[in-house]
Amino acid sequence: MVELMRTGGYSGQGDSDRILGLDRNIVFFDAFPEDFNPEKHVVIDIMNPHYTPYYQKNELPGDWHNLTPIHFLAVSEGVSFRVCLSYTPVNPVESKPDLVEIAKELLKVGLEKFGVGGKKRKGYGWFEVIE
Structure with missing residues (x-):
C-alpha cells in the first residue's frame, strides 16, 4: 500500500x-462476502504439480513424473465482498477526514490493479470495485 x-x-x-x-x-476491517451461500459460492479447485522430484530431489524436470493432485476450496467468481474502513483521529483537533477518501481510492486501485493474495495468474484475488 x-x-x-x-x-x-x-x-x-x-x-x-x-x-x-x-x-x-x-x-481497514476484514472483508466479508455478502449474501454468501457456501453451497453455491464455494467450489473445489485443483492444482496438479508434476515436477515434485525436480524441486525436492534435484532431479531433471519432465512430464514423466507422477502428478500430485492437490484439492483446495475456493470462493467462486462473482461473489461480492463488503470492505469497511473507519476513521478515528488520534488527535481530534488535527482531524483530517479526507484521509478516508484517500484510503478508499488507494484500496480500490489496489484491489483492481494489483489484486490480493496468491494465484493471481490463475484468476484468483482480482476484484471489480462496485460502489
Missing part, C-alpha cells in the same frame, strides 16, 4: 503513516 501511495502521488512517510494506521487514524 505504501508503494501504491508513492506511485499515486502521495508523498512523504507522514501521509502513509496516517493513512495506513500507524498513527491509528484509518482502520
Whole structure:
C-alpha cells in the first residue's frame, strides 16, 4: 500500500503513516462476502504439480513424473465482498477526514490493479470495485 501511495502521488512517510494506521487514524476491517451461500459460492479447485522430484530431489524436470493432485476450496467468481474502513483521529483537533477518501481510492486501485493474495495468474484475488 505504501508503494501504491508513492506511485499515486502521495508523498512523504507522514501521509502513509496516517493513512495506513500507524498513527491509528484509518482502520481497514476484514472483508466479508455478502449474501454468501457456501453451497453455491464455494467450489473445489485443483492444482496438479508434476515436477515434485525436480524441486525436492534435484532431479531433471519432465512430464514423466507422477502428478500430485492437490484439492483446495475456493470462493467462486462473482461473489461480492463488503470492505469497511473507519476513521478515528488520534488527535481530534488535527482531524483530517479526507484521509478516508484517500484510503478508499488507494484500496480500490489496489484491489483492481494489483489484486490480493496468491494465484493471481490463475484468476484468483482480482476484484471489480462496485460502489
